Amino acid sequence: xxxxxxxxxxxxxxxxxxxxxxxxxxxxxxxxxxxxxxxxxxxxxxxxxxxxxxxxxxxxxxxxxxxxxxxxxxxxxxxxxxxxxxxxxxxxxxxxxxxxxxxxxxxxxx
Amino acid sequence: xxxxxxxxxxxxxxxxxxxxxxxxxxxxxxxxxxxxxxxxxxxxxxxxxxxxxxxxxxxxxxxxxxxxxxxxxxxxxxxxxxxxxxxxxxxxxxxxxxxxxxxxxxxxxxxxxx
Numbered sequence: 255x256x257x258x259x260x261x262x263x264x265x266x267x268x269x270x271x272x273x274x275x276x277x278x279x280x281x282x283x284x285x286x287x288x289x290x291x292x293x294x295x296x297x298x299x300x301x302x303x304x305x306x307x308x309x310x311x312x313x314x315x316x317x318x319x320x321x322x323x324x325x326x327x328x329x330x331x332x333x334x335x336x337x338x339x340x341x342x343x344x345x346x347x348x349x350x351x352x353x354x355x356x357x358x359x360x361x362x363x364x
Numbered sequence: 365x366x367x368x369x370x371x372x373x374x375x376x377x378x379x380x381x382x383x384x385x386x387x388x389x390x391x392x393x394x395x396x397x398x399x400x401x402x403x404x405x406x407x408x409x410x411x412x413x414x415x416x417x418x419x420x421x422x423x424x425x426x427x428x429x430x431x432x433x434x435x436x437x438x439x440x441x442x443x444x445x446x447x448x449x450x451x452x453x454x455x456x457x458x459x460x461x462x463x464x465x466x467x468x469x470x471x472x473x474x475x476x477x478x
Contacts, residue, residue: 284463285463295471296470297407299467341407352463
């Protein structure tokens with residue numbers, strides 16, 4: 255079996271920092287990805303971690319701990335446009351499709 | 365490049381009707397995917413393809429069929445539509461299934477079955 259757990263909703267203040275957690279249980283693990291989806295839009299790729307540690311891309315960072323089966327997405331200097339749903343996704347091997355979590359809806363408030 | 369295009373954008377079907385959702389990509393990606401997304405939920409994989417002539421089932425294939433006659437096109441067929449198939453359908457493509465390679469998504473088809 256396989257499961258990915260994310261909080262369903264998170265609210266944060268404009269300019270602040272927010273962390274969205276993802277824990278996974280899968281039969282095999284190859285990497286963890288993050289996607290962003292605005293209301294009514296399509297998912298877009300944010301980041302990918304295959305090894306333990308932090309990957310930084312501008313205001314967004316993603317962290318992975320393989321031993322804890324855990325990762326998170328960190329968003330800094332929050333802007334209103336960051337209000338969206340964020341999905342973690344696991345690949346179990348290099349040649350099997352991604353498995354997506356149910357997503358975390360982030361609301362950024364003034 | 366247009367990326368991944370999907371048609372139609374919206375469709376209402378009556379129970380028992382059939383339809384084909386079209387998906388085309390111009391990035392020469394071998395890998396293509398069909399997902400469905402129910403309100404407030406994540407993406408569930410219906411079918412995927414690793415290249416022309418090769419398709420495989422995902423997590424929720426029942427009630428759907430696919431074909432991949434060319435690298436560019438990956439249509440999804442719904443036979444005998446049911447209310448449970450009301451959803452948003454996304455097509456995606458990627459250079460590889462390796463998650464380090466970004467999946468590019470189309471704009472989606474919003475389907476209602478009544």
